[in-house]
Amino acid sequence: MAMTDIIIRQETTADAAAINIVNISAFEGEAEAKLVTALRQSRSFIPDLSLVADIDGRVVGHILLSRIHLKHSANETDALALAPVAVVPSQSHRGIGSALVRAAITKATSLGESAIIVVGHPPFYTRFNFDSVTRWKLQHSLPVPTEAIQALELQKGTFNGGSTIHYSHPLLQFFQHGGGAGSLSRSPE
Numbered sequence: 272m273a274m275t276d277i278i279i280r281q282e283t284t285a286d287a288a289a290i291n292i293v294n295i296s297a298f299e300g301e302a303e304a305k306l307v308t309a310l311r312q313s314r315s316f317i318p319d320l321s322l323v324a325d326i327d328g329r330v331v332g333h334i335l336l337s338r339i340h341l342k343h344s345a346n347e348t349d350a351l352a353l354a355p356v357a358v359v360p361s362q363s364h365r366g367i368g369s370a371l372v373r374a375a376i377t378k379a380t381s382l383g384e385s386a387i388i389v390v391g392h393p394p395f396y397t398r399f400n401f402d403s404v405t406r407w408k409l410q411h412s413l414p415v416p417t418e419a420i421q422a423l424e425l426q427k428g429t430f431n432g433g434s435t436i437h438y439s440h441p442l443l444q445f446f447q448h449g450g451g452a453g454s455l456s457r458s459p460e
């Protein structure tokens with residue numbers, strides 16, 4: 272299968288069920304599908320930044336970037352959380368996940384977004400220039416190891432001086448109930 276057969280496009284309302292199936296099959300559980308549904312119904316949802324990978328009309332992958340904030344002293348900056356990203360197991364390791372991440376970064380950049388934060392497997396995200404939040408002294412309150420949180424500046428200087436990452440309610444609920452553990456436990460570290 273050539274990469275040219277894959278279209279990365281914005282989700283439509285008709286994709287919701289297929290997106291659930293992609294997440295349930297990739298994560299072998301319902302937590303991420305429920306997270307996507309909760310985020311879609313929340314104020315943090317940004318329709319332009321929910322993308323699907325489509326092969327001949329079949330949704331085989333999905334990525335969601337949603338609104339979070341960075342707080343520094345009295346200032347609050349808009350930023351994005353990348354969660355989740357999923358590719359159906361039968362199509363994994365073919366570059367679809369990477370294409371989704373690249374498309375999401377490109378779209379977020381074109382929208383003038385400042386930064387993207389992700390909880391995930393470090394080697395997968397370093398290839399897109401994400402780096403540990405410890406490099407920028409970003410604080411967070413998630414019950415996950417700080418090494419697993421990585422960040423990408425889309426506008427240089429966004430992280431200068433350090434900030435505290437403020438997640439949306441659906442993301443906090445997800446991580447406080449053990450979400451994200453699956454992707455981390457598969458890490459070779």
Ligand SMILES: CC(C)(COP(=O)(O)OP(=O)(O)OC[C@H]1O[C@@H](n2cnc3c(N)ncnc32)[C@H](O)[C@@H]1OP(=O)(O)O)[C@@H](O)C(=O)NCCC(=O)NCCS
Pocket residue numbers: 297298354355356357358359362363364365366367368369370390391392394395453454457
């Ligand atoms: C992670 C995932 C989105 C990657 O999609 P993909 O289409 O296979 O990605 P690519 O083909 O572009 O890149 C593959 C690379 O992703 C990384 N990768 C694959 N599965 C992974 C997993 N479960 N966790 C972390 N990284 C993974 C590996 O480095 C892999 O490299 P390799 O093919 O040389 O072994 C996909 O495997 C998936 O849905 N996994 C289960 C869900 C998940 O863990 N999502 C990420 C956390 S939100």
